[in-house]
Amino acid sequence: MSNSQAYITLMGRSGWAVVNSFYASVIETDYQPEEVILLYEAKYSDGIKPVVEGLEIVQGTYSTPNVVQVEVPTSDAHAAGQVALDLVRKLKEMGSEVALDITGGRKALVAGSLLALKDQGLDHVYYLAIETVEGVAKPYLMIPERIQKLIDLVTNEVQSATVEFESESKLTDVLLSRDCVMIVLNQAYRRGERIKVKAPLIGVDLLELNLRDGKVTMLTDSMDYGEKRDANGYRGWDHPTYSDFRRCLCFCGLIDYQNRNRFHNLLTKKLCKSRDLTSGARKAVLSLDSNMYYNGFPSYLEKLETQLGIPPKDVVCITPFPVVKEIQDKIKRKYKPREIHDARDHYNSHNLGSLIHEFVGQNTLETRVAKMAKSELTKFMKRSIHEKTRRVDLPKDKEDVDHLIVDELERFADERGVSVNLVSADKNMHDFCELAQDVGVQILVLPSKIPKTTKVTDRTFIDLLVGLSLLYGVVELEKIGYLFGEYRGKRSEVYSDEVKLRFWNSHRASIVEKRAETCKKLRQLEMTR
Numbered sequence: 001m002s003n004s005q006a007y008i009t010l011m012g013r014s015g016w017a018v019v020n021s022f023y024a025s026v027i028e029t030d031y032q033p034e035e036v037i038l039l040y041e042a043k044y045s046d047g048i049k050p051v052v053e054g055l056e057i058v059q060g061t062y063s064t065p066n067v068v069q070v071e072v073p074t075s076d077a078h079a080a081g082q083v084a085l086d087l088v089r090k091l092k093e094m095g096s097e098v099a100l101d102i103t104g105g106r107k108a109l110v111a112g113s114l115l116a117l118k119d120q121g122l123d124h125v126y127y128l129a130i131e132t133v134e135g136v137a138k139p140y141l142m143i144p145e146r147i148q149k150l151i152d153l154v155t156n157e158v159q160s161a162t163v164e165f166e167s168e169s170k171l172t173d174v175l176l177s178r179d180c181v182m183i184v185l186n187q188a189y190r191r192g193e194r195i196k197v198k199a200p201l202i203g204v205d206l207l208e209l210n211l212r213d214g215k216v217t218m219l220t221d222s223m224d225y226g227e228k229r230d231a232n233g234y235r236g237w238d239h240p241t242y243s244d245f246r247r248c249l250c251f252c253g254l255i256d257y258q259n260r261n262r263f264h265n266l267l268t269k270k271l272c273k274s275r276d277l278t279s280g281a282r283k284a285v286l287s288l289d290s291n292m293y294y295n296g297f298p299s300y301l302e303k304l305e306t307q308l309g310i311p312p313k314d315v316v317c318i319t320p321f322p323v324v325k326e327i328q329d330k331i332k333r334k335y336k337p338r339e340i341h342d343a344r345d346h347y348n349s350h351n352l353g354s355l356i357h358e359f360v361g362q363n364t365l366e367t368r369v370a371k372m373a374k375s376e377l378t379k380f381m382k383r384s385i386h387e388k389t390r391r392v393d394l395p396k397d398k399e400d401v402d403h404l405i406v407d408e409l410e411r412f413a414d415e416r417g418v419s420v421n422l423v424s425a426d427k428n429m430h431d432f433c434e435l436a437q438d439v440g441v442q443i444l445v446l447p448s449k450i451p452k453t454t455k456v457t458d459r460t461f462i463d464l465l466v467g468l469s470l471l472y473g474v475v476e477l478e479k480i481g482y483l484f485g486e487y488r489g490k491r492s493e494v495y496s497d498e499v500k501l502r503f504w505n506s507h508r509a510s511i512v513e514k515r516a517e518t519c520k521k522l523r524q525l526e527m528t529r
Helices: 015-028 042-059 077-093 107-116 181-190 222-232 242-252 260-273 297-308 321-332 337-349 368-381 398-416 428-434 458-472 506-523
Strands: 004-011 035-041 067-072 096-101 124-130 148-152 157-159 172-177 195-199 204-210 215-218 284-288 317-319 386-388 419-424 439-443 453-455 474-477 481-484 498-503
Touching (some): 004 015, 015 148, 015 506, 042 067, 181 506, 260 439, 284 398, 297 368, 297 458, 321 398, 368 458, 398 419, 398 428, 419 428, 428 439, 458 498, 498 506
Parallel strands (some): 096 124
Antiparallel strands (some): 148 157, 172 498, 195 474, 474 481
C-alpha cells in the first residue's frame, strides 16, 4: 500500500471546475491527498489565486493545506506533458499513490498530460461530468447531485459514496442559507431517501419529494386539508388555509396560475416595450396589492424576470402607502397572554411543545403572517426602481382601503403621465380599477386543482421547502427534522434568505454544518466560471 497520496489537477478557463472536481473526489471517494499540485497554463495566471485558495479550503477539511502551483506554457501539449511526466515519476519514486484530475484543463493540457502518462500507472484519472454549464459557478454540494457525476477513467466507475450516520438522536439546530438547503437535498439523494413534507402544527401531510425522479407528489387535497386543519389546529391560531397552500405552490413554481400567460404578456409587452418613442421614458408601472406579499410574490417576480430575460431595472415598481401601512399595522398586532397560554396548552397536548416556543416565546413576537409580508415588502421596496405614494390616513373599512389604494395609484398615474398595472389576488379590485383612469389590474387566478404528481426542477425543490417553511412557520421533513422559516431571535429583514433546520440526528447535522461552512467560504472567492 502507498505511504501517501498525491493529486495533480489541470486548470484552464474555469476555476470552479478545478475546485469542484477536487471537492467531489474528497467527498465521493476515500482519496484524501497530502499534496495537491495545480498545473495551469501561463495564459490563466491572473486567475490562479482564488483557485489555490479554493483547493486549500477543501483540503483543509481533512488535513493541513499543501497546494503547489506549477505553470506550463499556453497551448503547448508537449511541454505540459513533460512537466506532468516529471511530476508523476518523482511522486512514484517516493511511493505515492497518484491521481490526475482532467476536469478543468483545456484540450492541449489534457491531451499532453494523458499521452505522456499513459505508461506511468496512474492510480486514478478523475473527471467531473456535468449536464449543464448554466448556474454551476458555485460549490459542488450546492449543485444538484443528479446532474453531475465523478468518473474514475482508470476503473471506468462512477464515484458516489453513501453517507452513513451514527445513531445519535440528539436534536441539533443548523442555520442554512437558501442555497445551502441543496446540501441537505444532495445528502438525501445519495441515501435514496424520499422527503415527506408535513405541517406538524396542523397535522397535515403536504407532499413528497422524489429527488431521483425530480417529482413532487401531493399527499392532501382540499377536503382532507380542511378536515385535519379543523381537527388539529388551535382555533385562535393563525393557520394557513388550503388557498394559502395553493398560492404558495404557485409562488414556488410547482404549479402555475390559470392566467399566467396574461401576466407574462403584461411584463413583456406593457412594461418593457411600451415606451415613449421621443423620450424613451417608460409608460407603465407595476404595483402590488397587499395580499401579494403574504406568500412571496416579489420572490416569484424575481424568478419570472430571470425566465423571461427581463432586467429588473425595466420594471418600474410603486407601492401605495395604504399597502405599507396595512402590513405595518399587522406587525404591531402582538399575541395576547391568553392566546399564548391557550396555544401552549393545545400543542403540548399534541407533543409539539418544543415547536410552539419558536413562535410564542414572549408576547412581543410578530405574527407569522406579518413576518412573511414584511420580508417580501422589504424585498420589493429594495428593487432597482421603486417609489411609494404619499402618506395618507387609512379608513377602518377594508373595502374603503381598497378604494384608497386605487385612488392613490390613479393620482400617481396622472401626476407622472404613466399607466399603472396593479397585481392582486382580490377579484373585487377589478371593479375598483375599472372606474379608474390609467390604472389596470391583473387578477392572478389560482388553479382549481393541483396535479397529483408534478415534474419539477431541482431549484423548485429548494423553493418549495423554503416557501412552505415560511408559510407554516415550520414544516417537518420525514427522517431529517424540522425546517423553520422563522424563529425567535432572528433579525434579518428578509426572512426567506435563511432557514433553520432542527435535525433529529446530530451526526447528520454535523456533516451538513461542516459542509455548509466550507461552501460559504468557497462562495466568497472571486472564482472564474
